[in-house]
Amino acid sequence: MQLWTAIGCYILLICALAIPRRDGDNAMLLTVMWMLYAFATVYFAKYIFVLIDLIGKIPTLFGRRRNRVLSKIAAVCAVITFAAMWWGALVNRFRIDVKQVEIARQDVPADFDGYRIVQISDLHTGTYGSDTTFVSRLVDAVNAQNPDVIVFTGDIVNSRSDELTPHAAPLSRLHARDGVYSIMGNHDYGDYANWDSPQQKNESVEYLKRLQASMGWRMLNNTTDFIYNGNDSIALIGVENIGDHPFPVYGSLVKAYPSLSDSTFKVLLTHNPAHWCDSISQHGDINIPLSLSGHTHAMQMEVAGMSPAALRYPTWGGLYADDDSTHMLYVNIGAGTVGMPARIGATPEITVITLRKTAE
Secondary structure (H helix, E strand, C coil): CHHHHHHHHHHHHHHHHHCCCCCCCHHHHHHHHHHHHHHHHHHHHHHHHHHHHHHHHHHHHHCCCCCHHHHHHHHHHHHHHHHHHHHHHHCHHHCCEEEEEEEEECCCCHHHCCCEEEEECCCCHHHHCCCCHHHHHHHHHHHCCCCCEEEECCCCCCCCHHHHHHHHHHHCCCCCCCCEEECCCHHHHCCCCCCCCHHHHHHHHHHHHHHHHHCCEEECCCEEEEEEECCEEEEEEECCCCCCCCCCCCCCHHHHCCCCCCCCCEEEECCCCHHHHHHCCCCCCCCCCEEEECCCHHHHECECCECHHHHCCCCCCEEEECCCCCCEEEECCCCCCCCCCCCECCCCEEEEEEEEECCC
16 A cells, blocks of 8 residues: 555656646646645655654664554654645635734824734735635735725735736725735746746736736835825835845835935835844834835744744744834735645734824
8 A cells, every 4th residue: 555655646746747837837837836745745744754753663773672652653743744734735824814913102103093004915826826715805804904004015926927917806806095005025026937038027027017006006116105194194115125145136225215214104015024134123223113024924834833934034923123122023924825835824814003102
């Protein structure tokens, strides 16, 4: 039985690697992705079993009996691993989690006390193909939060802008009193696709901008918009992608808002949280009280508040502040998936950020 299972799995792997696929054929790419994931679920569970079972065999090196309890534990862990991977793929990646976050600060303008910013990020619509079911549910869940403004912090596609086309209609239903704003993430520039010419790549990016405009979204490409409420206002700043190596830098914070030290309350949309760590946190000459990012996905794995993303990003998910809380950052772990079509923990996130003014 084990032999035939292994043969079947390797036939699956060979087929996945050998299937001719044309760049831009999203349906075929999705098929290959699922074939590779199916192979990985079997062999990752198997490796977990082998590793634990080998520990149980160590006593045999000293002429003793193997530890059969560890062999049983190995079998249970393998089954749990296999089940968790398929739970993450078939169920958990569609279980939307609404997180409520309060930002309480003295510098929040008085008329923005109670203002609700709803953040979503990293949709990666290409992973859903033409199936708009999940995206439609996400839109309904966002609208149900009664947002004052909605912000999207990048990576709306995987590699090509036409992946967004089937999802433009449901996303155009997003509604907030002060509108929907977006920025670009590293996947939105077409850097992960093969193009016949630089012009073709540029046309894809321009199509993404036009499509979002047709959805009623306002893209902040190194620009700023001011939101007015009563007698007060806040600056909503959006930069193109700025991040750590190997992700390319397209953005410019100075271009987006030249007078960064002024007293205006600013909310910065920047896709990669590394930008906050490198250029905003601990910089006393920069007055940006709140930054919003995505990008990490928590590596689509989070158990008991821990994620392997922490090995790469010190700010991988949730709310952060520098030493004196001058600068705060919220990292949304995203709603979609890329690469691995699963979320093991790390459920799709909608963040409801409520601004609160504290006493002077």
